[in-house]
Amino acid sequence: MNAPRTNALDLEHYWMPFTDNRRFKRAPKLVASARDMYYTITDGRQVLDGLATLWCVNAGHCRPRIVEAIRAQAGVLDFASSFSLGHPLPFRVAARVAELAPPGMSHVFFTNSGSEAVDTALKIALAYHRLRGEGTRTRFIGRERGYHGVNLGGISVSGVPANRRAFAGALLPAVDHLRHTQDLAQPRVRARLRRHGRRARR
Ligand SMILES: Cc1ncc(COP(=O)(O)O)c(C=O)c1O
Structure with a gap:
């Protein structure tokens, strides 16, 4: 080459x-x-x-x-665009993925990245509840220190402090975060947090 x-x-x-x-x-x-x-x-x-x-x-x-x-x-x-135009291959791949997935997970929505997948999943969850007549269910729950990509929805549910600070005020308003599960007694975890400039909170 x-x-x-x-x-x-x-x-x-x-x-x-x-x-x-x-x-x-x-x-x-x-x-x-x-x-x-x-x-x-x-x-x-x-x-x-x-x-x-x-x-x-x-x-x-x-x-x-x-x-x-x-x-x-x-x-x-x-x-070929997938907007109202089909091509056999994505249907075949979707059927194969559905075959491998656990029962009840039988539909596949393809995205180009993890970030796009996360924002799409957030939208699907909102739309699902709205269609069931529970449109007030709009609150998301993320986890401290979790990472969910680079789009605004993903950053909103993520728990990466620097990313959240950078876009404070512009993120999704209805998000709570569960406590992280990292073991701060582990020197390796504390060292990594120090490297990333975060305070190891107890
Ligand atoms: C849980 C999770 N969500 C979202 C992403 C973002 O994926 P991408 O970099 O493909 O946008 C990642 C990437 O590491 C991830 O681990």
């Missing part, structure tokens, strides 16, 4: 998510390619992708069977 040319690369315009942009751009670490568990950085180093790229490349990078399936599908139908 061709490595991206980094010498002439203008780093200014891409605003990287969840990244200290200035720091990154002072010493950029750019990925050139990947194979199985490893990235290859443009300077030639191999880096173990221990997170499976935020848990979404669990089968490994650039696996030939998966690459071939993507290539074949892109040549037949690259994209």
Whole structure:
């Protein structure tokens, strides 16, 4: 695979998510390619992708069977909107997911990310109660220190103090938080909270 040319690369315009942009751009670490568990950085180093790229490349990078399936599908139908237009594959995948899910969970709503899934779930819960004639049931319960993504609904039910502070006053109004379940007697937990700049509350 061709490595991206980094010498002439203008780093200014891409605003990287969840990244200290200035720091990154002072010493950029750019990925050139990947194979199985490893990235290859443009300077030639191999880096173990221990997170499976935020848990979404669990089968490994650039696996030939998966690459071939993507290539074949892109040549037949690259994209079709699901707004009032169907395509057989999502129906097939949904049926397969329903087969694997516990009894009673037989409908599948696909989303593009965890954040979108969380906000969609919040909306489904509100709509469900409204349709049952209990439209006043709008209160959500989250948990301290819980993380539910980056959209406003998800941040509202999350218990990440810095995120909640950053958007205080603009979050969903009806949210309560249960106590977190982290064991603050554990030095590892206290050390992690210190690293993230949070006070270890008893
Ligand atoms: C419980 C939970 N909700 C939401 C998210 C957000 O997912 P995404 O990063 O795909 O938007 C995550 C991601 O780690 C998560 O663990």
